[in-house]
Structures are given as C-alpha cells and as structure tokens.
Amino acid sequence: MNQKSQTTKRCGIDHIKLQNIKSNNRNNPKSISGSPRDDGSPCNITFRRSNPSPTTESNEILSLQNVRDLIQEAMDGLLDRIDRRITKIIEAKTKEIFKEINSVKESINYLNAQYEDMQKELHQKSKEIEKITNENGTLRAIVKDLGTRLSIIEQQSRMCNLEIQCIPEHKTENLTNVILQIGKVSGYELQEGDIHKCTRIAKMNPENKRPRSVVVKFSNPRVRDTFMANVMKFNKKNRDNKLNTSHIGIGGEKKSIYVVDHLxxxxxxxxxxxxxxxxxxxxxxxxxxxxxxxxxxxxxxxxxxxxxxxxxxxxx
Structure with missing residues (x-):
C-alpha cells in the first residue's frame, strides 16, 4: 500500500476517534489540540470546546434565582404561619390570664365587700358589747345593793332570834324546857310566853358531826338581848366552867354550849x-x-x- 492510502486510512481512524471524542465532550467538554497519531505524529485537526450560548447561562442563572426565591418565599410563609400561630397562642393565653385576673378581681372585690360588712357589724357589735358591759356593771351594782338590802332585811327579821349550838339531840327532847333551863342558869327567869318558837335547823355542812343548831324566836328583841347578855355575863364569871351540857341536866362528858346571833x-x-x-x-x-x-x-x-x-x- 502506497503512502497516500496509508495517510488516508490513518485519517479515517482519526476521524472515528474524533467522533468518539466529540461524543465524550458533550458530557465532559475539553479543549483538544494536537492529538498524536498512532505513529506519534500530531494530527492536523484541532478540537475546541464550544462556548455556551448566553441564553443557556441566563436560563441557568434564572433557575437558581427562582429556587432561591421559592425557598425564600417558603421560608417567609413558614415564618408568617409560625408568627400567626404564636400570636394566636399568646392571644389565647392572654385571654385566659385576663379572665383569671378578672376572676381574682371579682373575688377580691367580694371579699373586700364582705370584710367591710364584717367591719361594720363588728363595730356595731362592739358598741352593743360596750353598752351591755356598762349595763352589766350597773346591774351588778344594783344586784349587790339589793343583796345587801335583802341581807339587812333578812337579818332584821331575825332580830328576835338566837341560835344555840351544840345542844345534844334526843328523840324525846323538849327544846322549850332546855331554853328555860339555860335562862335559869344564866340568871334570867324566862316565861314560856317569852318564847314564840323553838326548833332545830338543817346543817350547812351535812358531813359535820355536830348536832343541829337550835333557833329560838323570842317575843321581842328586848327579851332576846337580855337573855344573851345574861349568858355572856355567866361565861365571864365562870371562865373555867362556861355554859355546857351539865348545866341543862345532860349527864356524861361536858360539852360546851354556844349562844350566838341567828345569822x-x-x-x-x-x-x-x-x-x-x-x-x-x-x-x-x-x-x-x-x-x-x-x-x-x-x-x-x-x-x-x-x-x-x-x-x-x-x-x-
């Protein structure tokens, strides 16, 4: 084969390689220059990367901007929804808080009204208590005075009475004869007509073992005073042998007899x-x-x- 045909064959092979390179360059474009031949000699065909058209670059730029805008719009919408959601929650909670505050205010106002009513009532009751206290003090003084007067009247009703203590008790006792005997011993000759009433009275202390006292009501205060004065004189004269049970004819151990006012x-x-x-x-x-x-x-x-x-x- 002559030199011309070999050159043509090599160029055909180079053409096929070129087609493959173009196909690859569509996916990975590169600038190709002076690719060596099989024999090492450079090929006379130079391949350059084709420059993208301005429209393609603009489309790519617009697409990125649109994405950014969409993302920004989505973010703005999301933030707006979050803001509205938070605002609604805050408004709802605020309403609840204001509702509770109003309820507390109503309760405080109610309690304040109750407190004022209680203060008024307490003030009124204090005045009533003060009035009652004053009345009570006055009534106590009146009761005390009436008690004193009653005691005086009661004591005056006993002006003719004497109380004779420690006379032994007997079922067949004759108290009138006992009183006549005391008068005889003391030097005062009483008559039965001088004694209106003679009786025993109940004990103030039931547990006391002393005999019940004898109350004698005389005909008048003069007889009563004379009888008592004679008993006192007798006791002064006989300090070692004061009036006792032996003087009224009761045998056994001598027990003193006391003549006192009927109080x-x-x-x-x-x-x-x-x-x-x-x-x-x-x-x-x-x-x-x-x-x-x-x-x-x-x-x-x-x-x-x-x-x-x-x-x-x-x-x-």
Missing part, C-alpha cells in the same frame, strides 16, 4: 372567812353584833366592819 347564810360565810383571815393576818378580835361582822387587830386599834368577802382581800 343569815351569807353573813355566816362572811363570819367564817373573817375568822380565817384574822388568824392568817394575826387579828386578835372577831365578833358579831346586830347581824354584822366586826374585826379588830389589837385592843387599842379601831374596829373594821366586814360587809362582803372582797373587803377581806384589801386587809393587810
């Missing part, structure tokens, strides 16, 4: 308490006269009349 229960309490305080505070004399209790610390000191138990607390 009201209240005066008896005062008398008993006064004796306790006198012993505690070393007061020497305690006595009863005309239904009143008296106290004296020494023979030369002034006497004190005890009207009620509260007076004893002020003593020193």
């Amino acid at each position: 009201t229960p209240e005066t008896k309490k005062i008398h008993a308490k006064t004796r306790e305080w006198a012993k505690k505070l070393q007061y020497k004399y305690v006595w009863v006269k005309n239904g009143r209790v008296f106290l004296r610390k020494t023979e030369t000191s002034e006497h004190i009349m005890i009207r009620d138990l509260t007076q004893l607390e002020s003593l020193s």
Whole structure:
C-alpha cells in the first residue's frame, strides 16, 4: 500500500476517534489540540470546546434565582404561619390570664365587700358589747345593793332570834324546857310566853358531826338581848366552867354550849372567812353584833366592819 492510502486510512481512524471524542465532550467538554497519531505524529485537526450560548447561562442563572426565591418565599410563609400561630397562642393565653385576673378581681372585690360588712357589724357589735358591759356593771351594782338590802332585811327579821349550838339531840327532847333551863342558869327567869318558837335547823355542812343548831324566836328583841347578855355575863364569871351540857341536866362528858346571833347564810360565810383571815393576818378580835361582822387587830386599834368577802382581800 502506497503512502497516500496509508495517510488516508490513518485519517479515517482519526476521524472515528474524533467522533468518539466529540461524543465524550458533550458530557465532559475539553479543549483538544494536537492529538498524536498512532505513529506519534500530531494530527492536523484541532478540537475546541464550544462556548455556551448566553441564553443557556441566563436560563441557568434564572433557575437558581427562582429556587432561591421559592425557598425564600417558603421560608417567609413558614415564618408568617409560625408568627400567626404564636400570636394566636399568646392571644389565647392572654385571654385566659385576663379572665383569671378578672376572676381574682371579682373575688377580691367580694371579699373586700364582705370584710367591710364584717367591719361594720363588728363595730356595731362592739358598741352593743360596750353598752351591755356598762349595763352589766350597773346591774351588778344594783344586784349587790339589793343583796345587801335583802341581807339587812333578812337579818332584821331575825332580830328576835338566837341560835344555840351544840345542844345534844334526843328523840324525846323538849327544846322549850332546855331554853328555860339555860335562862335559869344564866340568871334570867324566862316565861314560856317569852318564847314564840323553838326548833332545830338543817346543817350547812351535812358531813359535820355536830348536832343541829337550835333557833329560838323570842317575843321581842328586848327579851332576846337580855337573855344573851345574861349568858355572856355567866361565861365571864365562870371562865373555867362556861355554859355546857351539865348545866341543862345532860349527864356524861361536858360539852360546851354556844349562844350566838341567828345569822343569815351569807353573813355566816362572811363570819367564817373573817375568822380565817384574822388568824392568817394575826387579828386578835372577831365578833358579831346586830347581824354584822366586826374585826379588830389589837385592843387599842379601831374596829373594821366586814360587809362582803372582797373587803377581806384589801386587809393587810
């Protein structure tokens, strides 16, 4: 084969390679220049990469911008929806909070109204209590005064009475004869007409083993005072043998007999308490006269009349 045909054959082969290179360049375009032949000699055909057209580049640029715009639009829409959602949640929670605040305000207003009503009622009750307290103090003073007057009246109703203590009890006893005998022993001749009534009274303390006292009602206060004065004189004259059971004809062990004023229960309490305080505070004399209790610390000191138990607390 001559040189011309060989050259043509090589060019044909190069043409086929060129077609393959073009096909590959569509996917990976490159600038090709001076590809060597099989024998190492350069080929006279030079391949260059074709420049993209301005329209293609513009389309590619527009497509990227559109994507960016779409993404931005989607992001803006998403943010807008999130913002609206958060706004709705905040509005709903705010409404709930305001609703609760209004409920609390209503409760506070109700409690405030109740508190004001209670204050008014308390103020009114305080005035009523003060009024009742004043009335109570006045009534206490009135009751005390009435009690004192009643005690005086009750004591005056006993002006003709004497109480004789520690006379032994017997089923067949004759108390009138016992009183006549005491008068005879003391030097005062009584008549049966001088004694209106003679009876035993109940004990203030049922557990006390002493006999029940005898209350004698005389015809008038003069007889009563004379009888008592004679008994006191007899006891002063006979200090070693004061009035006792042997003087009224009762045998056995001698037991003292006491003739005292017939006191009201209240005066008896005062008398008993006064004796306790006198012993505690070393007061020497305690006595009863005309239904009143008296106290004296020494023979030369002034006497004190005890009207009620509260007076004893002020003593020193």
